[in-house]
Amino acid sequence: xxxxxxxxxxxxxxxxxxxxxxxxxxxxxxxxxxxxxxxxxxxxxxxxxxxxxxxxxxxxxxxxxxxxxxxxxxxxxxxxxxxxxxxxxxxxxxxxxxxxxxxxxxxxxxxxxxxxxxxxxxxxxxxxxxxxxxxxxxxxxxxxxxxxxxxxxxxxxxxxxxxxxxxxxxxxxxxxxxxxxxxxxxxxxxxxxxxxxxxxxxxxxxx
Numbered sequence: 648x649x650x651x652x653x654x655x656x657x658x659x660x661x662x663x664x665x666x667x668x669x670x671x672x673x674x675x676x677x678x679x680x681x682x683x684x685x686x687x688x689x690x691x692x693x694x695x696x697x698x699x700x701x702x703x704x705x706x707x708x709x710x711x712x713x714x715x716x717x718x719x720x721x722x723x724x725x726x727x728x729x730x731x732x733x734x735x736x737x738x739x740x741x742x743x744x745x746x747x748x749x750x751x752x753x754x755x756x757x758x759x760x761x762x763x764x765x766x767x768x769x770x771x772x773x774x775x776x777x778x779x780x781x782x783x784x785x786x787x788x789x790x791x792x793x794x795x796x797x798x799x800x801x802x803x804x805x806x807x808x809x810x811x812x813x814x815x816x817x818x819x820x821x822x823x824x825x826x827x828x829x830x831x832x833x834x835x836x837x838x839x840x841x842x843x844x845x846x847x848x849x850x851x852x853x854x
Contacts, residue, residue: 669698669699670836672695672698673705673835673836676691676705677708679691685712688708688709688712689709689712689713692709692712693706693709696736703743703747703750704836704837706736706740706743707736707750707753709736710733710734710736710740710753711733711756713729713733713736714760716729717729717730717733717764718763723764730761737750737754746787748784748791749838751780751794752793752794755776755777755780755784755801758774758776758780759777759801761773762774777801778801781794781797781798784798792823792824792827792830792841792842793840795819795823795826796819796827796845796848797841799819799820799848800820800844802819803816813851814852820845820849820852821849823841823845824842824845827842827845
């Protein structure tokens with residue numbers, strides 16, 4: 648019995664240490680990103696992903712940084728490298744967590760980044776994929792605020808591009824705002840972004 652207690656204690660200690668290292672690593676990666684060091688943050692998230700092969704979150708966050716920092720990138724080679732890297736990371740995340748609406752939103756954002764960089768080249772082929780991804784994500788998680796908000800922003804952007812009225816989509820932003828108010832992420836490291844963006848977009852609806 649004493650041996651079993653010792654073994655159990657050692658196992659618990661090992662798990663605690665592993666969780667602690669994961670948490671420390673994730674917190675450090677977010678800190679690097681917040682301090683304007685996206686490349687360092689991506690590298691750390693990737694190292695964590697290698698150490699956590701059953702966890703989709705590190706690859707997800709590394710992909711998001713590559714996607715977010717690609718918007719406005721003028722160097723086509725750098726842009727292509729960033730988005731290819733993001734796609735590889737999202738593929739890894741999807742392999743771990745299939746039919747995950749959070750990953751679908753990020754995939755839609757990646758397609759949007761390609762479209763934003765060169766609408767003439769990528770608009771026709773990728774726009775339907777974005778619409779399909781948001782529809783699928785909303786079918787799985789209709790109460791997820793990022794799904795509702797990101798879909799609304801896509802629809803607003805599309806309407807603006809074609810010179811159409813964006814007002815009908817303001818109600819979707821209002822709904823997303825309400826969903827954010829009640830949303831609780833599964834852990835400190837699960838996606839919880841988007842509320843500030845919704846509030847900013849809603850200001851445009853008031854004009």
